[in-house]
C-alpha cells in the first residue's frame with residue numbers, strides 16, 4: 309500500500325481541478341441543453357437555481373452522468389474512496405416521531421434499547437481491530453445529557469485511540485444542548501474536547517421548513533441545521549451533509565437544499581462530503597412519498613456533483629442505495645462509497661438489503677469493477693492509501 313497526506317481543505321482534491329475540467333469539457337461534444345451549462349463552467353460562472361432545474365430535466369441521463377464524471381475525474385482522477393468503519397447506534401429511544409423514520413421507538417416499546425457506556429464499548433470491541441472510525445447516531449434520549457456523551461467519547465478515545473468518532477446529527481446536538489442548558493457552541497466544544505472528531509451530517513432531510521413540518525415535525529429548522537454545522541466548522545469540527553430525497557419535496561426544493569449547503573461550504577470550508585440518499589419506505593408513516601427510481605438516484609448524484617463545487621466529496625451511500633447502484637454511481641460523479649460498516653440498523657429497518665459483511669477486498673472489487681482505483685481514507689479525508697488486495701494464494705498442483 310502507498311500512503312499520502314492531504315489538507316482538510318483539499319481533502320485530496322487536485323488543486324488544479326478547475327483547469328483540468330475545462331480542458332476535458334472542451335474536448336467533448338455536448339448537446340444543446342448541456343452546452344449552456346458547459347459554457348457557464350468555462351466562463352467561471354456560478355451555476356444557479358435555474359441551471360439546477362435544467363440539469364434535473366436533462367433528457368439524456370448518460371450525458372449528464374458524463375458531465376458529472378468529468379468533474380469527478382478532474383478532482384480525483386480514477387480514485388474512489390472508502391474507509392474501514394462500523395456503525396454503533398447508541399439508542400433507538402426518541403422523544404420525536406419523524407414520519408419517515410423506521411428506527412425510533414418509544415421508551416416502553418419491547419424492542420427499545422439504550423446502550424450503557426460499558427455496553428457500547430463492548431459492542432465496539434468486537435470490531436475495534438478492523439476499523440478506524442465509529443459512526444454513531446441515534447434517537448433523542450430523554451435523559452442523556454452532554455455528560456453522558458462526553459464520558460462515552462472519553463472512554464472510546466482512551467481505549468481505542470486509533471478510532472475516530474464521527475457522531476451525532478444536528479438535532480441530537482440541539483437536543484443535548486437543551487437538556488444540558490448549554491449553548492450549541494459550548495455543547496460542541498465539550499464533545500470535541502472529549503474526543504468527537506466530526507459530525508456525520510445526517511438529519512438534513514430537505515432544508516425547507518414546509519416539507520420538514522410534514523415529514524419530521526419537531527426537528528430542528530432548516531436554519532438551525534445550517535447554524536449548528538456552521539458553529540461546528542467554526543470550532544474546527546468538520547462535518548458531512550446529507551439530503552433525504554423522494555419523500556414529498558419538489559425538484560426546486562432539492563436544488564435550493566443543495567445551494568444552501570454550497571453557500572455554507574463556501575463560507576466555512578467545513579463540509580467534507582455530501583451524502584444524498586433516497587427515502588426507503590418500509591415501516592414508515594409516509595404513504596404519500598413519491599419514492600425514487602434508480603435513474604433518479606443517479607441523476608441526483610450527478611446534479612449534486614456538478615452544482616456542489618465547494619464540497620470536495622460526493623458519497624454513494626451503499627447502505628441505502630445498494631452495492632449495484634453505488635458501483636454505477638461511481639461513474640455518475642460520486643467518488644466515495646462509505647465503508648465496511650459491519651452493522652447498520654437505520655437503513656435496514658427502512659428496507660435496505662445491502663450486505664453488511666463486506667471486507668476490504670470485496671469493497672475494492674466493487675470499486676475496481678467501476679473502473680476506479682480503490683483508496684482507503686480516514687474519517688476527515690486527510691490520510692490516504694491506495695488499497696491493493698492481497699494476491700490469491702497459488703493452488704498446489706494436484707498430486
Ligand code: SF4
Pocket residue numbers: 402403404405406409410411412446447448479524527
Ligand atoms: S429521525 Fe431521528 S429524531 Fe426523527 S424520530 Fe428518527 S431517531 Fe428520532
